[in-house]
Amino acid sequence: MPTELYDESARAHKQTWWPTRKEAARYLRLGESTLAKLFVSGDGPPAIKVGRSARYLNADLDAWMTRRRRS
Numbered sequence: 001m002p003t004e005l006y007d008e009s010a011r012a013h014k015q016t017w018w019p020t021r022k023e024a025a026r027y028l029r030l031g032e033s034t035l036a037k038l039f040v041s042g043d044g045p046p047a048i049k050v051g052r053s054a055r056y057l058n059a060d061l062d063a064w065m066t067r068r069r070r071s
């Protein structure tokens with residue numbers, strides 16, 4: 001699935017995908033370095049390491065954003 005389709009297709013169809021840190025940052029509209037710092041501090045969304053890269057489950061990204069929502 002091309003990167004530019006992640007926002008539309010994954011959110012619309014609730015498909016499971018494991019984006020890279022760069023893709024996850026784009027999805028969350030954060031800087032890649034910000035997401036990396038959140039990963040190191042433990043304040044970011046859950047991730048797994050695959051070799052040298054971090055991968056995020058799209059449902060975890062959505063849940064993390066929901067938890068950060070202020071009323």
